Amino acid sequence: MRRELWSQIGSLMATIVFIYTIFERFFPPHLRDRLQAISQKLTNHFNPYVQITFPEFSGERLKRSEAYTAIQTYLSANSSQRAKRLKAEVVKDSQTPLVLSMDDNEEITDEFQGVKVWWTAKQITTNPQRYNPFSYYGPSDEKKYYKLTFHRTHRDIITMSYIKHVLEEGKEIEMRNRQLKLYTNNPSSGWYGYKQSKWSHIVFEHPATFETLAMEQIKKEEIIKDLVKFKKGKDYYAKIGKAWKRGYLLYGPPGTGKSTMIAAIANFMNYDVYDVELTAVKDNTELRKLLIETPSRSITVIEDIDCSLDLTGQRKQKKETSADDEDPKDPMRRNEEESGKSSKVTLSGLLNFIDGIWSACGGERIIIFTTNYVEKLDPALIRRGRMDKHIEMSYCGYEAFKVLAENYLDVQSHVLFGRVGRLLEETNVSPADVAENLMPKAVDDDVETCLKRLILALETAKEEARKKAEEEAKLKEEKEREECNLMEEKNKEKTTEDVKENGFH
Ligand SMILES: Nc1ncnc2c1ncn2[C@@H]1O[C@H](COP(=O)(O)OP(=O)(O)OP(=O)(O)O)[C@@H](O)[C@H]1O
Numbered sequence: 049m050r051r052e053l054w055s056q057i058g059s060l061m062a063t064i065v066f067i068y069t070i071f072e073r074f075f076p077p078h079l080r081d082r083l084q085a086i087s088q089k090l091t092n093h094f095n096p097y098v099q100i101t102f103p104e105f106s107g108e109r110l111k112r113s114e115a116y117t118a119i120q121t122y123l124s125a126n127s128s129q130r131a132k133r134l135k136a137e138v139v140k141d142s143q144t145p146l147v148l149s150m151d152d153n154e155e156i157t158d159e160f161q162g163v164k165v166w167w168t169a170k171q172i173t174t175n176p177q178r179y180n181p182f183s184y185y186g187p188s189d190e191k192k193y194y195k196l197t198f199h200r201t202h203r204d205i206i207t208m209s210y211i212k213h214v215l216e217e218g219k220e221i222e223m224r225n226r227q228l229k230l231y232t233n234n235p236s237s238g239w240y241g242y243k244q245s246k247w248s249h250i251v252f253e254h255p256a257t258f259e260t261l262a263m264e265q266i267k268k269e270e271i272i273k274d275l276v277k278f279k280k281g282k283d284y285y286a287k288i289g290k291a292w293k294r295g296y297l298l299y300g301p302p303g304t305g306k307s308t309m310i311a312a313i314a315n316f317m318n319y320d321v322y323d324v325e326l327t328a329v330k331d332n333t334e335l336r337k338l339l340i341e342t343p344s345r346s347i348t349v350i351e352d353i354d355c356s357l358d359l360t361g362q363r364k365q366k367k368e369t370s371a372d373d374e375d376p377k378d379p380m381r382r383n384e385e386e387s388g389k390s391s392k393v394t395l396s397g398l399l400n401f402i403d404g405i406w407s408a409c410g411g412e413r414i415i416i417f418t419t420n421y422v423e424k425l426d427p428a429l430i431r432r433g434r435m436d437k438h439i440e441m442s443y444c445g446y447e448a449f450k451v452l453a454e455n456y457l458d459v460q461s462h463v464l465f466g467r468v469g470r471l472l473e474e475t476n477v478s479p480a481d482v483a484e485n486l487m488p489k490a491v492d493d494d495v496e497t498c499l500k501r502l503i504l505a506l507e508t509a510k511e512e513a514r515k516k517a518e519e520e521a522k523l524k525e526e527k528e529r530e531e532c533n534l535m536e537e538k539n540k541e542k543t544t545e546d547v548k549e550n551g552f553h
């Protein structure tokens with residue numbers, strides 16, 4: 049009530065000032081200034097309320113003020129149930145097509161640490177008669193702003209904590225509501241010129257979540273905990289003097305869910321994904337330039353790092369020249385030869401990408417490498433600190449199968465589960481293969497049909513694995529026998545030569 053009274057007194061003062069401006073020319077200048085100062089002092093002395101305005105566009109800049117947007121989001125989320133007059137707007141890149149916010153001249157209250165504040169959405173039309181088609185503020189030079197009112201005794205708490213809280217909360221809600229994007233790097237030939245950029249993107253709509261991810265519960269929870277700790281770790285990282293970033297190495301055979309895990313992490317963290325195609329990056333400088341353009345709260349991904357490039361770097365090249373015995377089956381070497389190796393990104397370039405400028409630009413970043421051959425990677429690339437957490441994605445176990453059965457068939461238990469569990473213990477099958485067999489293939493495929501199909505597939509895989517092991521054992525045996533025969537023949541030849549040389553048996 050008191051605040052309303054004050055607002056009426058404010059209006060009265062404004063009227064007096066208005067009348068005064070009409071008659072001011074009748075006052076001598078020195079009297080005019082004094083009158084103005086006295087009226088201002090009187091208002092300040094009696095009105096205990098402070099007001100702060102947040103304009104939609106500040107200064108000459110044509111960009112919408114970030115603070116205004118954050119306040120709008122904060123107020124929409126916190127007040128749309130309380131405000132009586134609401135405004136519906138279509139917001140670009142948002143998950144919800146219509147966003148409700150308080151209408152112009154509507155007022156709502158908010159409370160922070162027991163302190164009450166008032167927010168009003170205001171709109172003023174500076175030049176209603178003249179329509180200006182070139183105005184950036186819309187027709188008739190409309191200017192919008194939010195007005196925050198509070199009692200002057202709470203000045204410190206409002207200016208030091210509350211406004212910060214509103215802006216942070218507003219940005220957080222914006223992040224949560226926006227659509228995620230999946231970026232990929234453009235070849236450097238298209239980086240410059242009109243409307244060109246280093247990254248192209250599409251809306252990221254992968255439905256994978258940690259709930260649908262098939263892996264042991266305990267492992268899943270550990271990863272979730274790690275991510276949550278990272279997200280809340282701003283102060284901790286600052287305290288220990290470490291850049292706010294975390295590297296994850298996902299390794300395991302094909303089809304075990306490495307790419308699916310990346311999607312689940314992106315959805316969980318609400319981060320955009322920057323998928324780096326290393327073969328399209330010419331050299332280390334280009335790699336650095338790409339990194340500089342990735343924002344904080346993003347995941348930078350390099351998939352199949354063992355196949356992408358010659359990441360053995362100079363170290364291995366030196367080894368090659370020193371006639372080090374290289375494995376011809378080394379996937380890194382094979383892929384490099386196959387791809388014609390157009391990129392000159394080196395191991396040291398990649399290490400810099402992760403540790404050098406990487407650390408310096410912004411915070412809250414995740415980098416993920418995936419590989420099928422962890423043992424082939426240079427230890428420097430995956431040492432802790434660079435790749436902080438190594439996550440093994442393994443063949444499908446019983447727990448993972450149960451997640452898939454629930455995802456694909458909506459069942460939590462079945463008489464055939466026991467048999468599936470035993471077969472999974474005896475054979476190595478990827479979750480991708482299990483998922484494929486669980487998926488109904490016809491409209492009338494029921495749970496039993498799908499489980500039986502999986503059992504058949506597991507038995508076939510087990511039988512194939514047994515035959516393969518037998519064949520391998522046979523080959524090994526034959527090889528050993530051949531070696532044995534060879535040794536015997538050599539020994540015989542040696543004895544015959546000895547007899548010839550020494551002339552006795
Ligand atoms: N752990 C898992 N949980 C849920 N679905 C999975 C899992 N692993 C595999 N899948 C299913 O199998 C498909 C292939 O998995 P994904 O692409 O994640 O494997 P990957 O490990 O990245 O394989 P690659 O090494 O060949 O890239 C996915 O689309 C998903 O449907």
Ligand SMILES: [Mg+2]
Pocket residue numbers: 306307308351418
């Ligand atoms: Mg993959």
